Amino acid sequence: xxxxxxxxxxxxxxxxxxxxxxxxxxxxxxxxxxxxxxHTKWFNGKIVDTESLLCIFENDDNEPIGMVxxxxxxxxxxxxxxxxxxxxxxxxxxxxxxxxxxxNIYQSEHNKNILAYIFITNKAxxxxxxxxxxxxxxxxxxxxxxxxxxxxxTKKNE
Ligand SMILES: CC(C)(COP(=O)(O)OP(=O)(O)OC[C@H]1O[C@@H](n2cnc3c(N)ncnc32)[C@H](O)[C@@H]1OP(=O)(O)O)[C@@H](O)C(=O)NCCC(=O)NCCS
Numbered sequence: 001x002x003x004x005x006x007x008x009x010x011x012x013x014x015x016x017x018x019x020x021x022x023x024x025x026x027x028x029x030x031x032x033x034x035x036x037x038x039h040t041k042w043f044n045g046k047i048v049d050t051e052s053l054l055c056i057f058e059n060d061d062n063e064p065i066g067m068v069x070x071x072x073x074x075x076x077x078x079x080x081x082x083x084x085x086x087x088x089x090x091x092x093x094x095x096x097x098x099x100x101x102x103x104n105i106y107q108s109e110h111n112k113n114i115l116a117y118i119f120i121t122n123k124a125x126x127x128x129x130x131x132x133x134x135x136x137x138x139x140x141x142x143x144x145x146x147x148x149x150x151x152x153x154t155k156k157n158e
Contacts, residue, residue: 002065002094003100007054012043014056016034018084026044027122031141053081053106057098065089068102070114078113079106081152083128095128103132103152114152126150 007015016039018024025031046054051072057065066086072079081102085095103114116134118125126148130136134150141147 001060002097004055004057004059007047007056017135024084027119055102065094068098070106078115081114096131099132107154111154113154116150118141118148120148
């Protein structure tokens with residue numbers, strides 16, 4: 001079983017450490033390590049941003065296993081999702097469950113499609129999104145990196 005909760009001010013370092021894991025940076029469009037100063041500024045804004053969702057997941061032992069972020073903007077019809085599973089908890093099938101739960105929470109409040117940008121080399125990520133019912137829209141270069149664009153439609157558009 002996994003449980004979700006909305007990120008709060010005490011999660012700043014947890015998310016900072018996840019975001020700076022080498023393979024997380026390697027699978028992101030901006031490859032540089034994130035400074036604590038920039039992260040803190042970004043994080044403080046994100047946890048009060050009602051157009052976005054920052055969700056932490058925990059296992060039965062209340063250990064944090066990962067996070068899903070869905071970034072929305074009032075003026076945009078689509079939101080953008082990303083996921084990190086803690087290295088210790090990879091390969092247990094958590095990612096698919098986390099994506100499904102976070103999308104349901106987000107879409108219960110926002111009538112928007114959710115887009116994922118995935119490097120085509122990131123097989124684990126593609127498989128997770130695919131199993132969570134994201135559909136492939138196209139394959140194209142984004143910031144010079146061949147990527148899959150996948151979509152999770154709002155129930156209202158289906
Ligand atoms: C991508 C990520 C979230 C997947 O998390 P996870 O909990 O390990 O994923 P799961 O255990 O649910 O596995 C997902 C699927 O990918 C498969 N998979 C895992 N590693 C794989 C690999 N190296 N190559 C191919 N398939 C792989 C699994 O077998 C599973 O498919 P299956 O259920 O059909 O067997 C995790 O690897 C991660 O946090 N990576 C770093 C950050 C990142 O890349 N985020 C995504 C950016 S778009």
